[in-house]
Amino acid sequence: MAAAGGSKTLVEIFYDVVSPYSWLGFEVLCRYRHNWSIELRFRPAFLGGIMKETGNQPPAMVPKRGEYMMKDIKRMAKYYQVPLQIPKDFVGSVIRKGSLSAMRFITAVDMTQPQFLEPVSRELWMRIWSRDEDITQPESILAAAGEAGLPSALAQKLLAMTSTPEVKNRLKETTEEALKYGAFGMPAVVAHVNGEAHLFFGSDRLELLGKVIGEKWLGPVPAASKPRM
Amino acid sequence: MAAAGGSKTLVEIFYDVVSPYSWLGFEVLCRYRHNWSIELRFRPAFLGGIMKETGNQPPAMVPKRGEYMMKDIKRMAKYYQVPLQIPKDFVGSVIRKGSLSAMRFITAVDMTQPQFLEPVSRELWMRIWSRDEDITQPESILAAAGEAGLPSALAQKLLAMTSTPEVKNRLKETTEEALKYGAFGMPAVVAHVNGEAHLFFGSDRLELLGKVIGEKWLGPVPAASKPRM
Numbered sequence: 001m002a003a004a005g006g007s008k009t010l011v012e013i014f015y016d017v018v019s020p021y022s023w024l025g026f027e028v029l030c031r032y033r034h035n036w037s038i039e040l041r042f043r044p045a046f047l048g049g050i051m052k053e054t055g056n057q058p059p060a061m062v063p064k065r066g067e068y069m070m071k072d073i074k075r076m077a078k079y080y081q082v083p084l085q086i087p088k089d090f091v092g093s094v095i096r097k098g099s100l101s102a103m104r105f106i107t108a109v110d111m112t113q114p115q116f117l118e119p120v121s122r123e124l125w126m127r128i129w130s131r132d133e134d135i136t137q138p139e140s141i142l143a144a145a146g147e148a149g150l151p152s153a154l155a156q157k158l159l160a161m162t163s164t165p166e167v168k169n170r171l172k173e174t175t176e177e178a179l180k181y182g183a184f185g186m187p188a189v190v191a192h193v194n195g196e197a198h199l200f201f202g203s204d205r206l207e208l209l210g211k212v213i214g215e216k217w218l219g220p221v222p223a224a225s226k227p228r229m
Numbered sequence: 230m231a232a233a234g235g236s237k238t239l240v241e242i243f244y245d246v247v248s249p250y251s252w253l254g255f256e257v258l259c260r261y262r263h264n265w266s267i268e269l270r271f272r273p274a275f276l277g278g279i280m281k282e283t284g285n286q287p288p289a290m291v292p293k294r295g296e297y298m299m300k301d302i303k304r305m306a307k308y309y310q311v312p313l314q315i316p317k318d319f320v321g322s323v324i325r326k327g328s329l330s331a332m333r334f335i336t337a338v339d340m341t342q343p344q345f346l347e348p349v350s351r352e353l354w355m356r357i358w359s360r361d362e363d364i365t366q367p368e369s370i371l372a373a374a375g376e377a378g379l380p381s382a383l384a385q386k387l388l389a390m391t392s393t394p395e396v397k398n399r400l401k402e403t404t405e406e407a408l409k410y411g412a413f414g415m416p417a418v419v420a421h422v423n424g425e426a427h428l429f430f431g432s433d434r435l436e437l438l439g440k441v442i443g444e445k446w447l448g449p450v451p452a453a454s455k456p457r458m
């Protein structure tokens with residue numbers, strides 16, 4: 001049930017821009033802010049850390065699962081109306097290069113310019129998961145920041161912040177918080193209902209999330225929303 | 230799109246009664262026969278063989294994933310209105326004992342008494358995944374067959390068939406067919422649209438299945454159906 005007295009249900013989404021399913025979940029929840037009585041809180045965390053701590057492995061480590069996942073991602077993206085494309089060199093772009101620098105930058109944005117958190121995250125997804133572009137180099141990150149509307153001088157300052165203990169620790173803390181909720185992968189969506197935290201893994205439990213918070217699932221593109229994507 | 234000329238879209242569900250998500254998918258598809266223009270084909274296969282051939286592992290092998298899965302199954306079962314309960318000794322009942330004898334019996338039913346395939350499968354799920362009862366012993370299997378309405382003498386005959394090469398080979402063949410479609414776990418749902426086979430893994434892609442076959446998802450308990458469960 002939505003909380004009484006008109007207050008909104010807090011829904012947190014722990015995500016990493018290296019994760020395509022995180023992007024799908026992120027966009028759909030952004031749309032549902034206009035349909036459901038939720039306060040959506042973005043929680044940038046580090047998927048590499050979650051996999052390491054839980055002993056989980058990317059699903060693509062089982063070849064047949066990897067093959068399926070590529071098809072599944074494409075089908076889901078089309079149905080969810082998110083312009084997601086699989087990078088040509090999946091292992092090189094996604095697994096080997098990873099997202100640590102990007103997630104540190106996003107964390108710096110979250111700490112100091114939270115109004116840019118949503119568009120900066122989206123632009124980084126657009127780079128790696130739509131246009132098959134790098135997200136590890138400083139110029140890549142600055143380009144994404146520019147697309148998101150961050151003034152250049154400010155983006156440079158945030159980039160410098162990414163090597164500070166404050167930013168590194170904040171990313172670690174958010175990752176640890178996801179682990180405490182029971183996350184073993186991403187996205188990890190946590191709904192707070194009557195003082196209880198309900199974890200949903202993946203972008204395919206949003207109908208169930210709706211049920212738990214007393215809201216109706218209206219498909220991935222609900223009418224009241226104007227999808228950015 | 231549904232096939233032209235009023236013919237129904239063939240949808241196959243490869244399942245094993247050891248798999249709780251298979252039960253959820255099975256029941257929901259049984260309901261949707263009344264809402265969607267589909268010909269639903271039950272394909273009993275052996276999950277152990279699929280895991281072995283693909284190098285896949287039960288998700289519970291990652292402890293945090295296992296913990297989540299138990300909660301997820303309970304939530305899904307409630308929402309899907311299937312009376313599923315987690316067995317007390319999950320590893321002993323599900324992983325160690327397995328389902329080979331049950332799936333051979335179901336295969337014998339499929340080969341000779343296909344009109345009993347749906348209720349026999351359901352009764353075996355009821356035993357292991359609702360009442361925490363054994364499904365490996367001959368008396369367990371006969372009890373399930375009795376609940377499904379199979380005359381006792383016929384059930385005895387089918388039980389004797391389970392040790393024949395014909396039944397063993399048929400179960401192997403069905404399992405291999407699932408593997409050919411790309412399955413790496415269960416349920417594996419295969420929709421045949423315009424000569425192309427579309428694989429959906431799990432019980433959480435049924436909305437997407439609807440999209441691919443040109444039918445509308447109406448939630449897990451569509452109004453036109455009378456859920457048996």
